[in-house]
Amino acid sequence: MDLNLRHAxxxxxxxxxxxxxxxxxxxxxxxxxxxxxxxxxxxxEVIWQNSSAQEKNEMLQALENGVKKQ
Structure with missing residues (x-):
């Protein structure tokens, strides 16, 4: 059985x-x-592919800040 998880x-x-x-x-x-x-x-992945460079940078900043708090 070939299941494409992303497609599902x-x-x-x-x-x-x-x-x-x-x-x-x-x-x-x-x-x-x-x-x-x-x-x-x-x-x-969908969010990333549909984001501008500025939005990607903001997500990366939020991710970096979140990781530092862990």
């Missing part, structure tokens, strides 16, 4: 509005389950 995740969220997407992200983070990480990775 995109199929599951296609057509979702902003509130539904936010709920998906919040639920995945709050659950703390390792199995949710690939889905979050796919969502981040």
């Amino acid at each position: 995740i995109m199929q599951n969220i296609s057509g979702n509005n902003q509130e539904q997407l936010e709920d998906t992200i919040v639920d995945a983070i709050q659950s703390g389950e390792e199995k949710m990480l690939p889905g979050l990775g796919v969502l981040f």
